[in-house]
Every structure is written in structure tokens, then in C-alpha cells.
Amino acid sequence: MTAILARRPVREAAELARTTPGVLSGFLLALVVVGLLAGLFTALGVQSRANALTALATRSGPLTAAAEEIYRSLSDADATANGAFLAGGLEPTSSRQRYEADIAQAGNALAIAVAARVPADVTAAGSPLATLSSQLPVYTGLVETARADNRQGLPLGAAYQREASNLMRTQLLPAAESLYRAENAQLAADQDNADGVPWLEILLALVVIALLVATQLYLRRHTNRVFNAGLLVASGAAVISLLWVLIATLGATSDVNDSRTNGSAQADTLARARIATLNARADETLTLVARGAGKAYQDDYVKLNDSLRTLLDNARGAATDSAVGDNVAAAIDDHRAWSDAHADIRAADDSGDYTSAVRVAIEPVPDGAVVAFDELDGDLRAAIERTRAAFGAEVTDGSAAVAGTVAAVSVLAVVVAAASAAGIWRRLKDYR
């Protein structure tokens, strides 16, 4: 220690620090360094928030929707294919077209989900996207074999259809569900990144302002000037930067919060209600396909139906938009109608009237299950689209709120550094 102090440059610096010009040089150095660094970190902080908002708008938002669409189209495809094995006789063209549309849509949504990932995510063993990509062609192959056998009047066709449905229910749908959950969790994480209070930015701004105040107090005490123009400009710039960051980020935070309550949280409840609806419909169909040996499916239906009722009630309570509220109210009515139809199906089947049970289940008759199911699914789809639109609008507002902030805080940081340096430099020149 003494050795260091004894060294000449160190000793000279220590002597200089005791003089006013020395202290002023120190303030100058500190203001330039701290001002620029604070500007850099503030800009980075705001940039990461802007990135999170961009991710919400372009990645996690659309991908959550794509994952839900994969689940919906796969589940509907399976229910439709199974339904064709209930009716007997030639498969109706409308049912075939519905199946084809579902498969096309599943492939389409899957391509969107895959395109957003790096290859390693997609090919990792057991990843949902790997399962979906590799098993979907296998599934469609089995369904076509089932169809070909069925058209020749062979009971073997039903066995291929069972194998296809088993693949769907044990592998494809669980993969689609875990993909949906992962995308939804990513969306929530992006929202958390975008809506935090900007503590670091506030702290940095306060440090710069405190340093400026200290410099000005020192100057006032040790020179006869009350005001220093450069330091005043720097102080103004620092305060403007702080206010800019506060207004922009707090605005964005509130938009992100709204995107949650008016958008994604409701969309998630509704999407889970839709998944429960689709699964319950599959159970209803499979109970009949099993011809009296389908108790496990019926038990699953009862469980899903209860959770569907809870989800719909939650969705009604959470609705913030009257149009969404109307959709959910309609969904609750249609759910009731479907439950009544289901009770009719079970009563007919349990009393041995299988033909009537199948008619109520798959034919578009009034008070039939398929009409109520399609309407319920339509209500949920409309409500989900509305909440997703609300989500998108709020996220766009949030992006607009932080737009230009990075450039502004960068310029203001340079102003703080330059004006401080200029202001102090004028005083230092007095000591020449």
C-alpha cells in the first residue's frame, strides 16, 4: 500500500484530487462514463422489452393459436373418421370432406409451428413436434386402409380404424396438447418479460441525476457561479430520459396486462374448453362404436363434461368484452342442449335402441348431438378469435408505446455526457 502511494503518478493524482480542478476533472470523467453507461443499459433494457413485445406479436401469440388449431383439427378428424364407422353404408361425402379439411388444416398449422423452431427442437426424440410430424402420415395411412377395407365390406376395416384412433388418442393428441401448453407457457413468459417495472432503468437515471446534482452543488460552493448552462442542459436531458422511459414502459406494461386479461387468459380458458368439447365428442362417438362395451369412454365423457361446465362458467366470469360474453352465453346454452342430446343417446343405447342412439349422435336432426356440438364449437371458435384479436391489439399498442424509446434514450445519454463535459470544461479552463 505504502509502496503504491509512494509511486509518483499515484502521489501526484492524490495531490490533484485535493484541488478544485482535480475534483472537477473527476466529476467530468464520472459524468461522461456513468451517463453513457446508464444510457447504454437503459437502451438495452428497453430493447429487451420491445423484443418481448415483438415475440408476443409475431411468435408466441400466433404459435399458441397454431398449436390449438393442430389439436382441434386432429381431434375433429378422428371423431369424423370414427363417425363414418357408426353410420353404416356409404360414408357421406360431407363427412369425408370434413375429414380431409381437418387433415389439411392440421398439416398447415403443424407447418407453421415447425417453421418457428430450429431443427434441433423439431427432431429431438419425444418432442411434441417430432411426434406430430412423424405420426400424422402414419395416422392418415391407417385411416385410408380402414376405409378401403370398409368399402369391401370387411370387418377388418373397423380394426384398422381402431388402431388409427388408438394412435391418435395415445400419441398425436397428447403431443398436440403438450405443444399447446408449451406455447402458452412461452406466451406467459414473454408477457412477464414485457410487463415488469423498469427498476434498473429508474435506478440508473437516478444515479445520473444525483451525480449531476452533486456536481452542481460542488460548483456552486467552490466557484461563484450559481448556474452552469452545460450541466443544466445535461440535467434536463437526464430528467427527460427518465420520464420518457417511465411513460413508455409503464404504458407498455399496462397494455401487456390488458393483453392478458382481455386476451390471452380468456383465450386459454376458451381453448381448454374447446379441447374438452372435442374430447367429449370423441368419447360420445367411441362409446357407440364400442357397441355396449364402451363404459370407459362414457366415464371419461362424464369427467370431461363436468370440467367443460366449469371452464365455460370461468370464461363467462372472465369475459371483458360483451361480444365475447354473448358467445360464451350461447356456448353455455348449446352445451346444455348437447348434454340433453347425450342423455337421449345414452337412454336409447342402454335400452337397446342402438339405431336411434346412432341417429341422435351423428345425424343432423333437431335436438341431435351433432348440431349442438357444431354450434358449441362455433361459439367457442368465435369467442377465441375475438379474444385473440383483443390480445393482438393490446400487444400492438404496447409496441407502439415503446417505439422510438431506444433511440431517444441513446441520444439523451449522449446529450447528458456531452453537455456535462462542455459545462465542466468551461470551469476547468478558468484554472489554466
Place this chain on the structure above:
Amino acid sequence: MRTRVATALAAVALTLAGCATVATTTIPTAPAQVPVPGGAAPATASSAPAAPDCGDVGASLRPPNPLPAPGQMPAGSTMARIVQRGKLVVGVDQNTLNMGFRDPFTSQIQGFDVDMARAVAQAIFGSPDAIQLRALTSDQRIPALQNGDVDIVVRTMTITCDRLQQVNFSTVYYDAQQRILVRKNSGITGADQLAGKKACATKGSTSLNTLLALPSQPTAIGVADWTDCLVMLQQGQIDAVSTDDVILAGMAAQDRYTEVVGSSLGDQPYGMAIPKQNEDFVRFVNGVLERVRTNGTWTASYQRWLGGLLSGSTPAPPAPRYRD
């Protein structure tokens, strides 16, 4: 000028570097995805001890004489309770061609077994349509009877001493032989060549027990329905299906690249299974079967469903045997 040249060189270098990266990227190999029928799994021998020898399994209870007329069932009898309900609830198969199967065109379950069940409904109600069919897998048959879900099971069910401890059986209404079904080019000609091969049977069937006891010790795969075995055979996941000749003939009729080979692995006498306690119903059903054998119903049904599947002329119905 010099800067511009440098920039151009840098761009070329970057492009080359980019190409090099793409060229060295390897595409990982994804394993093939083999679908399996729901619940298909390797089977192991059951640990339950075999029932002691119970003598002639085909001997059942003697029918009443005369048989009550349709709609006039004795008060308090099982048949009277069925009449009260309005329908005879029968456990059948919907997957076994021409024994009990769902016709894809009409969606109706039909076949030889279903004809036999309809004869019972005819005798109780005077109408063969007073019947409710419940599709059962092999391993659901005995639980369904014990829970009272069905009045009777008519589903290619072999009478065994084990099963006689849990349910009652009618007299034998069909005599089957267990054999094996293989792909035509497989080179397998009998059960002795199944060593190291995979063979399929339904869970809860006597066929599966026979497979597990074979000296050639094939790997036994248990599935839910018989057609699941045919699916796996077509997909090359198994080498053979082993069960009763009449079931195998139904499979061979659906796939002309398969054939039934080898000698019989054992007699499989089919009976209608009835809950243990309903002895009055067993006697009644045996009376119905007497009539079915003698009035030509049996022969007509055999000719309609099985004549085209099995070679040889129409056999005589199995003669009933009674133990009291």
C-alpha cells in the same frame, strides 16, 4: 477503391463460409413409427392354478319337457325377468367374420352366433328381434356375466373347467379346432415351427393359453379383438395367429394372402355362457338348442354363414350331452 475490393472479398468469404456450413449439416435419422392396436402387448402365462379336471365339459343341464311357450315363462324364473325387461341382452362379437361381425354396409351385427342368440329370443318372446346385442372382447365375457350386464354370452366361447367354475354353459352348439393362420409365403406349416416367432391371440381366450403352452414357445402377443391380430399380421408385426378354425377361416376370407395350416391344437367346444346362478335359464336354452338342432335352423345357419368359409360338407350339429 481499395475498400470496395476488400468489401467484395469479405462478401465472397462470407458466402463461401455459409455454403460450407450447409454442406456439413447432417439430417438425423428418425426411427420408423409402427402403430399397434390399442392394448396389444406380449402375454405371459397366468399364474392362477388350472382348475382340476371336471370330467365331460360338454355335459350340461337337462332341458324341461315341455319347453314353456313364448310369452308364458314360469313366474319367478330368469326368463320371466327377461320378458319383463322386454329384451334379451346378449354379449356377442362384432369383429369375427361370419360368427359375430358388424356388416359395414348395414351396420348390423350378424353371423352364426347371432343366429343362435336370436333363436333364444324367439323362444322367449316369440320374436327373434327382441334382442339387445352388446359387443364384448374375449376378456370382457366372464365379468359381463358376473356383473349381470348381459343375460347370456354367445361369442365363440370354449367350454373349459376353469370357466365352469365361474359361469354355466349350455350344451355344445359348435365344435371348433384350434389351428394357426400364417402368411402364404411364410414357410410355416405347423405350430412346431413357431419357435422364435411371434404369435397373436386375444386376451382372455383359451387360444392364448394354448399358445403359451406350446413346446415351440413362440412369443405370444395378446390383443383385444381377433381382427387386431389380422391387422398385425398384415403389418408384419407378428408371424402367426392361433385360434379356432372357424375364426381363422373368417380372417383368411378377408386376406387371400393368408392360409390356415397345421393340425389341430385341441378341441374347442363352443357353449353359450350364462351366469352361474341362473340354472333354470341354462335348462331353457338347452331346450332351445334341442329344437335348433332338429328343426333345421342350425343347418340353415351353418350353410348361410360357414358353408363358404370352411371346406367339406355341412356337418351334423353336435349331439347334446347332459349330466342330469
